[in-house]
Amino acid sequence: xxxxxxxxxxxxxxxxxxxxxxxxxxxxxxxxxxxxxxxxxxxxxxxxxxxxxxxxxxxxxxxxxxxxxxxxxxxxxxxxxxxxxxxxxxxxxxxxxxxxxxxxxxxxxxxxxxxxxxxxxxxxxxxxxxxxxxxxxxxxxxxxxxxxxxxxxxxxxxxxxxxxxxxxxxxxxxxxxxxxxxxxxxxxxxxxxxxxxxxxxxxxxxxxxxxxxxxxxxxxxxxxxxxxxxxxxxxxxxxxxxxxxxxxxxxxxxxxxxxxxxxxxx
Amino acid sequence: xxxxxxxxxxxxxxxxxxxxxxxxxxxxxxxxxxxxxxxxxxxxxxxxxxxxxxxxxxxxxxxxxxxxxxxxxxxxxxxxxxxxxxxxxxxxxxxxxxxxxxxxxxxxxxxxxxxxxxxxxxxxxxxxxxxxxxxxxxxxxxxxxxxxxxxxxxxxxxxxxxxxxxxxxxxxxxxxxxxxxxxxxxxxxxxxxxxxxxxxxxxxxxxxxxxxxxxxxxxxxxxxxxxxxxxxxxxxxxxxxxxxxxxxxxxxxxxxxxxxxxxxxxxxxxxxxxxxxxxxxxxxxxxxxxxxxxxxxxxxxxxxxxxxxxxxxxxxxxxxxxxxxxxxxxx
Ligand SMILES: Cc1cc2nc3c(=O)[nH]c(=O)nc-3n(C[C@H](O)[C@H](O)[C@H](O)COP(=O)(O)OP(=O)(O)OC[C@H]3O[C@@H](n4cnc5c(N)ncnc54)[C@H](O)[C@@H]3O)c2cc1C
Numbered sequence: 001x002x003x004x005x006x007x008x009x010x011x012x013x014x015x016x017x018x019x020x021x022x023x024x025x026x027x028x029x030x031x032x033x034x035x036x037x038x039x040x041x042x043x044x045x046x047x048x049x050x051x052x053x054x055x056x057x058x059x060x061x062x063x064x065x066x067x068x069x070x071x072x073x074x075x076x077x078x079x080x081x082x083x084x085x086x087x088x089x090x091x092x093x094x095x096x097x098x099x100x101x102x103x104x105x106x107x108x109x110x111x112x113x114x115x116x117x118x119x120x121x122x123x124x125x126x127x128x129x130x131x132x133x134x135x136x137x138x139x140x141x142x143x144x145x146x147x148x149x150x151x152x153x154x155x156x157x158x159x160x161x162x163x164x165x166x167x168x169x170x171x172x173x174x175x176x177x178x179x180x181x182x183x184x185x186x187x188x189x190x191x192x193x194x195x196x197x198x199x200x201x202x203x204x205x206x207x208x209x210x211x212x213x214x215x216x217x218x219x220x221x222x223x224x225x226x227x228x229x230x231x232x233x234x235x236x237x238x239x240x241x242x243x244x245x246x247x248x249x250x251x252x253x254x255x256x257x258x259x260x261x262x263x264x265x266x
Numbered sequence: 267x268x269x270x271x272x273x274x275x276x277x278x279x280x281x282x283x284x285x286x287x288x289x290x291x292x293x294x295x296x297x298x299x300x301x302x303x304x305x306x307x308x309x310x311x312x313x314x315x316x317x318x319x320x321x322x323x324x325x326x327x328x329x330x331x332x333x334x335x336x337x338x339x340x341x342x343x344x345x346x347x348x349x350x351x352x353x354x355x356x357x358x359x360x361x362x363x364x365x366x367x368x369x370x371x372x373x374x375x376x377x378x379x380x381x382x383x384x385x386x387x388x389x390x391x392x393x394x395x396x397x398x399x400x401x402x403x404x405x406x407x408x409x410x411x412x413x414x415x416x417x418x419x420x421x422x423x424x425x426x427x428x429x430x431x432x433x434x435x436x437x438x439x440x441x442x443x444x445x446x447x448x449x450x451x452x453x454x455x456x457x458x459x460x461x462x463x464x465x466x467x468x469x470x471x472x473x474x475x476x477x478x479x480x481x482x483x484x485x486x487x488x489x490x491x492x493x494x495x496x497x498x499x500x501x502x503x504x505x506x507x508x509x510x511x512x513x514x515x516x517x518x519x520x521x522x523x524x525x526x527x528x529x530x531x532x533x534x535x536x537x538x539x540x541x542x543x544x545x546x547x548x549x550x551x552x553x554x555x556x557x558x559x560x561x562x563x564x565x566x567x568x569x570x571x572x573x574x575x576x577x578x579x580x581x582x583x584x585x586x587x588x589x590x591x592x593x594x595x596x597x
Contacts (some may be wrong), residue, residue: 003385015407015546016544017410019410019544019545019567020412022407022411023481024359024411031407031410031411080310084277089475090521101383102383102386103383103384104385106378120384126527127527129408129546130386130406130407131376131406131407132408133372133384133386133387133408134374134386134387134404135373135374135377135378135386137379138371138374138375138378139374139375140565141375142375142378142379143338143378145459146466147457148342148371148375148458149325149458150370150371160383163461167520167521168367168463169367169464169474169521169529170465170466170468171463171464171466172463172464172466173460173462173463173464174460174461174462174463174549175459175460175461176458176459176460176461177457177458177459178457186527186572187510187520188520191512225383226382226383226417226419226457227383227385227415227416227417227418228414228415228418229413229414229419230401230415230416231413231414232406232411232412232413232414232415233411233412233414234410234412235405235409235411237404237411237570237571239570239571239572239573240396241559241569241570241572241573242573242574242575242576243569243575243576243577244576246577248582249576249578249579249582249583250582250583250586251586251590252576252577252578252583253576253578253582253584253585253586253587253590254586254587254590256558256560256574256576256583256587256589256591257586257587257590257591257594257596259574260535260558260574261594263556263574265535265556266502266535266591266594266595
């Protein structure tokens, strides 16, 4: 049975941006992208794309639609899920999407998902590495009235239901939900394939479908974040590190142990 | 008109009060202190009514309980349906939940079900003295920045990061009221079913509860270098932890991962070896009382959070450190 999957994927600032290059414009209440470091597809969303590809391969067919919302996109970046093997890319693009919070992002994604129409599964990454809210998948499920399973380490379709393995602190569990369902995917679902040359060529020939807010029945000027952002700032640590010195590294190791003993820590 | 604060409690599998319950009550009391609001707690599940005394001692003025059978397992759809009903009856101005394993799925869904925005994963929560509204601080960009947020609509819904707020010391003489929660949940709301639950016997000290944690990063080079760290952990009676690349590479299982997307821990001593201290890692260990860092890069970010540091090659620091520890601990 072919399977139709929508994967929500977000373009984000590279989360591996060194701490020293991380800047905030406090006035504008936004993060200033570091120069020379291109954005990336949110890492967990790549895990979700990988999950979709495996399910489609197993099913022997179907369609994977990548859905991304944002103000602007870097073509080579946002096409990566296509290069990995995704079939179609839908970009929900509008200036007003800049800085929109999860509450309103969900409304827009849901409107687009309804327009896409046919799906057995909606996959998301477990969280986005910029706002780290981990609630877009939950919101999509609630707004569409679908079951939600988070943090998938593995997925399998069995008798028309989705089976999801999730890690627990003391083991794991397998949950089952009827389809359609929303599943968020975790980094335990690895390895994530790298795009091969054929995939990259195929992706470069594909044109994304671009929808504006109005195309999914939303009024751009009415889009507001649910939460008020009062301030955005880089936290300062007041901690001062006591460096243990010594003649050489061996000596430092010994002295560290003695210092910890002195401080009654060991 | 909406009023009061509703905290969402949680029961463990054995019906004991989950630690996050004390934490959300402490947050609720802190917010109530500024406005004099009543603090209610909702407690759903098997033997919930046996935990009400404890909840009142921890700060609840009122406890809504339900022991309906459908709520016995922490099945999310059943709890969501019940909580939505309690929220309707209680009509709170503020809801406080905790981002526990259960809460991290529950809180966002409840917020969307109530059609209000959620202040997720908060590490500080206050009342604005002028507006009397909740102002919360939440880390964003993996902890590289903090956002201060407020919700313009009631109920203002906050979900707090676990192990950041301390439960209040129990006061057995506190008084409170216990009421039956007006819950009627049909079993048909349950769509997600558990097929299997496998417990893996943890060997050694549990990472979440350990007083001492020895944690290793990508800089240890490979799984072949783990034994001396395991040896040190054993000598200290410590649990072993790791950064994400160590787990992603399969040197250790993901259950060892500390951080934003791993475990949140608060040990007395957190001994890191060849971990750079990315904000996403620190997010899981910033509540540690003493961070000790060994790293060969003097500018490594970990030193900004560490109390004690050694700039050096772990391969040379570790043997003498372990040997000295063994002498000290043995004596
Ligand atoms: C959304 C998101 C979530 C994440 N969640 C987590 C999480 O939960 N937990 C987590 O840990 N990370 C997480 N990360 C990854 C995080 O950003 C960092 O990439 C990661 O923490 C780095 O791990 P590390 O310090 O081991 O490796 P590196 O950053 O590569 O650091 C290795 C360190 O080892 C030192 N070193 C190398 N050789 C030696 C030697 N011989 N002696 C002494 N020191 C040496 C180096 O100086 C360096 O500082 C997340 C990232 C994202 C985007």
